[in-house]
Amino acid sequence: MCHDKDVHTDDRLPEAELTFLLGMAFQLLLAEFTERLAEAGQADLRPVHGMVFQILRSEGATGTELAQRLGVTKQAAGQLVDDLEQRGYVRREPHPEGGRRKLVVLTDAAHAHLAVAGRTLHDLEAELARRTGTGDLATLRTELTQLVRAMAGDTPPPLRPVW
Amino acid sequence: MCHDKDVHTDDRLPEAELTFLLGMAFQLLLAEFTERLAEAGQADLRPVHGMVFQILRSEGATGTELAQRLGVTKQAAGQLVDDLEQRGYVRREPHPEGGRRKLVVLTDAAHAHLAVAGRTLHDLEAELARRTGTGDLATLRTELTQLVRAMAGDTPPPLRPVW
DNA sequence: CATGCGAGTCAAGCTGCTTTACTCAGTGCG
DNA sequence: CGCACTGAGTAAAGCAGCTTGACTCGCATG
Numbered sequence: 001m002c003h004d005k006d007v008h009t010d011d012r013l014p015e016a017e018l019t020f021l022l023g024m025a026f027q028l029l030l031a032e033f034t035e036r037l038a039e040a041g042q043a044d045l046r047p048v049h050g051m052v053f054q055i056l057r058s059e060g061a062t063g064t065e066l067a068q069r070l071g072v073t074k075q076a077a078g079q080l081v082d083d084l085e086q087r088g089y090v091r092r093e094p095h096p097e098g099g100r101r102k103l104v105v106l107t108d109a110a111h112a113h114l115a116v117a118g119r120t121l122h123d124l125e126a127e128l129a130r131r132t133g134t135g136d137l138a139t140l141r142t143e144l145t146q147l148v149r150a151m152a153g154d155t156p157p158p159l160r161p162v163w
Numbered sequence: 164m165c166h167d168k169d170v171h172t173d174d175r176l177p178e179a180e181l182t183f184l185l186g187m188a189f190q191l192l193l194a195e196f197t198e199r200l201a202e203a204g205q206a207d208l209r210p211v212h213g214m215v216f217q218i219l220r221s222e223g224a225t226g227t228e229l230a231q232r233l234g235v236t237k238q239a240a241g242q243l244v245d246d247l248e249q250r251g252y253v254r255r256e257p258h259p260e261g262g263r264r265k266l267v268v269l270t271d272a273a274h275a276h277l278a279v280a281g282r283t284l285h286d287l288e289a290e291l292a293r294r295t296g297t298g299d300l301a302t303l304r305t306e307l308t309q310l311v312r313a314m315a316g317d318t319p320p321p322l323r324p325v326w
Numbered sequence: 327c328a329t330g331c332g333a334g335t336c337a338a339g340c341t342g343c344t345t346t347a348c349t350c351a352g353t354g355c356g
Numbered sequence: 357c358g359c360a361c362t363g364a365g366t367a368a369a370g371c372a373g374c375t376t377g378a379c380t381c382g383c384a385t386g
Binding site: 017018019020021022023024025026027028029030032033121122124125128131132133134137139140141143144145146147148150151152156157159160 | 185188191195196311
């Protein structure tokens with residue numbers, strides 16, 4: 001869980017910009033998360049796939065809706081769906097409201113992944129709460145929520161790669 | 164600063180996972196930051212370039228060192244340096260300790276960018292502190308610092324794209 | 327001198343996305 | 357009815373940013 005390569009010696013974490021801290025925290029958490037998922041035998045799904053699953057979770061969505069929520073073009077979303085369909089994680093069904101639309105829905109395999117991922121993530125965050133000692137990651141959570149609200153209103157922005 | 168496309172109606176920010184919140188917060192901040200930089204006439208430099216500048220800031224570094232700090236291959240780092248050199252932001256100087264090494268250092272243009280970027284980032288964070296009302300982004304900062312320390316020890320990990 | 331190592335670089339390839347351009351189903355309107 | 361128009365999906369090509377593999381060169385060490 002720790003980097004043992006000491007490529008540089010200065011230790012200026014406290015003075016670091018908020019933005020940097022956010023980036024590092026996110027990166028570390030996500031990396032650890034995906035690593036644990038891989039250990040749990042889910043190495044074939046990257047974070048973006050988990051994101052797709054969450055979006056499709058309740059009622060599915062059309063390709064275009066998916067694209068909007070992911071913040072990519074509909075072609076890119078289509079490629080993701082192609083891939084996931086081929087691997088048996090989603091199905092394209094005719095859309096109930098007809099038209100040229102198709103409804104992309106999750107298969108059982110995807111729901112199984114969501115279950116594992118959810119547990120893994122919760123474990124990770126719980127473990128982290130213990131390790132920081134503070135125990136009140138709740139504080140952190142509410143502060144972050146305020147920050148996000150301040151910048152994006154009530155609509156969660158698409159979560160996308162970062163540079 | 165806000166997304167006005169309301170592509171979905173549920174509003175479950177509070178129950179969101181910590182990891183999601185971190186991702187959204189980071190993404191929003193970085194997007195706003197780069198946008199403001201672009202308005203300030205620095206549209207030709209992406210966040211990764213700012214990262215490079217910060218690494219080279221004090222004493223410069225060799226290509227390999229830079230690659231390690233960025234978390235990419237030395238070839239990728241070399242391409243970044245090629246690009247920045249061509250655009251006048253860095254120079255390759257012979258390394259004082261000789262060998263095949265070269266020391267990559269910043270030009271005045273890069274230092275100017277760092278100044279603008281630093282100010283922009285500070286303004287943004289200050290404005291955010293006002294808008295959240297809490298005023299104590301210091302709390303957030305220290306909590307994030309604890310989190311990062313808990314996961315990475317004292318060595319800031321390379322900050323890289325995320326999925 | 328030979329061997330090996332580490333830094334840098336050249337070249338090819340890949341992946342995930344974008345841009346451009348098209349097809350097709352439904353809608354509204356003369 | 358015929359006909360433009362819209363919006364979803366798809367097909368194809370291109371591109372950016374990275375990787376892997378193979379190499380060159382400077383220097384240290386035996």
